[in-house]
Amino acid sequence: MTNADTASTRTDAPRRSRPHGKEPVGRERILDAAARLFVEQGYAATTTRQISAAVDIKQPSLYYHFPNKAAMLKELLIETARPSIDKARELLADTSTDPLEQLLALIRFDVHLLASGPSNIGALYLLPETSEPMFGTFQALRQELVGAYGALLRRSIAAGRADVDDPAATAALLFSLVEGVILRRADDPRLDAETVADGIEQATLRILAARR
Amino acid sequence: MTNADTASTRTDAPRRSRPHGKEPVGRERILDAAARLFVEQGYAATTTRQISAAVDIKQPSLYYHFPNKAAMLKELLIETARPSIDKARELLADTSTDPLEQLLALIRFDVHLLASGPSNIGALYLLPETSEPMFGTFQALRQELVGAYGALLRRSIAAGRADVDDPAATAALLFSLVEGVILRRADDPRLDAETVADGIEQATLRILAARR
DNA sequence: ATTATCTATAGATCTATAGATAATGC
DNA sequence: ATTATCTATAGATCTATAGATAATGC
Numbered sequence A, B: 001m002t003n004a005d006t007a008s009t010r011t012d013a014p015r016r017s018r019p020h021g022k023e024p025v026g027r028e029r030i031l032d033a034a035a036r037l038f039v040e041q042g043y044a045a046t047t048t049r050q051i052s053a054a055v056d057i058k059q060p061s062l063y064y065h066f067p068n069k070a071a072m073l074k075e076l077l078i079e080t081a082r083p084s085i086d087k088a089r090e091l092l093a094d095t096s097t098d099p100l101e102q103l104l105a106l107i108r109f110d111v112h113l114l115a116s117g118p119s120n121i122g123a124l125y126l127l128p129e130t131s132e133p134m135f136g137t138f139q140a141l142r143q144e145l146v147g148a149y150g151a152l153l154r155r156s157i158a159a160g161r162a163d164v165d166d167p168a169a170t171a172a173l174l175f176s177l178v179e180g181v182i183l184r185r186a187d188d189p190r191l192d193a194e195t196v197a198d199g200i201e202q203a204t205l206r207i208l209a210a211r212r
Numbered sequence C, D: 001a002t003t004a005t006c007t008a009t010a011g012a013t014c015t016a017t018a019g020a021t022a023a024t025g026c
Helices: A026-041 A048-054 A059-065 A069-093 A099-115 A121-126 A133-158 A167-187 A193-207 B026-041 B048-054 B059-065 B069-093 B099-115 B121-126 B133-158 B167-187 B193-207
Strands: none
Touching: A026 A048, A026 A059, A026 A069, A026 A121, A048 A059, A069 A099, A069 A121, A069 A133, A099 A121, A099 A133, A099 A167, A099 A193, A121 A167, A133 A167, A167 A193, A167 B167, A167 B193, A193 B167, A193 B193, B026 B048, B026 B059, B026 B069, B026 B121, B048 B059, B069 B099, B069 B121, B069 B133, B099 B121, B099 B133, B099 B167, B099 B193, B121 B167, B133 B167, B167 B193
């Protein structure tokens, strides 16, 4: 990661070998292809051969980049959840801002993440395989995110910015409202992220009996 | 299906043969076992051998009851969606009742369906395989249900019982709020159906700026 | 005769490993 | 020497069909 002393040419791309006259495929392109296929067909129904064909290499060549198929899904799950987690931690650390606005910001951030990008990447979260112990790191991150919704909601209530009966249940409900974007996008792939975010923000304000 | 003239004994169970001294397994028990496995492991990851073992028969014996594995999922999807569809049609046909109360009744009905029962049966809806053309009948039923949410919401607005900007988007949002129960139940298997239904009803009333 | 099962198995995969090899960078 | 690929293949499935057979109901 420390390539400060390699900044010699115009490009800062890592210098790698290029066998057979082509650029090496690299983990990223493989993960992109795997993500698309996992989302469309599911994890178990996607074969390593399909993934390799999508990036134009032979099936066993995948194993140079990943120890096994599950490692691809694991990396995808964690990398997809990472931005939300980072955002949540950042917001939680800042106690000088209106917590209701922070909660709304986190919700908008997550909605954009789920409603943007070429494929419905959030659908990875819905794969039945994600509940297997091997993906525990991802599950923990997702629970941390639910926890952040709860914490920001409790702070909002304490600040007199929101009024709900059961904060924990409401946090879970808001979270499922956000993740529901995955389902809505599956039903209608042309959903506009901004429009959906507006609608969910509006609904959130009403659910919390809040106004800005 | 016409067994009116077979009502001779105390039991009205269909008379079937019982090979090997045991009761025949029957489609229902096979479907129950398949549902549980599909929900836990996913469709593709569940083998016909696992299903047959769960009902204590050999793998090829399944093919006496079903032409193939997909037929099991197809029947499960349609049968699981059926009660909601029936309820929705019944409500839509009755134009003499307050549409807001009808919408709330449909929502409660669906929440109970998704939050009750021993296994998270609604998780079948989230399987990536459901989007394949072979399950088009199920997809159509599910869209009919979304349509019913929209119709009842528009009637509620027309009756001055609800106030929202974008009825179609709000209907989709409410629907995803209800289906979100599947995700919440996956996170916390001990969820109480009645409590969840109360919370979602409360949230719905606020989202619609309605009161009873 | 019908129902519901069984055994045996064909044929088609699928994941992952072993070992060879070509291009690259030092 | 290292990187990133390839070919060949082992070993383990997995779905579905064919054909036999035992229990049942008429």
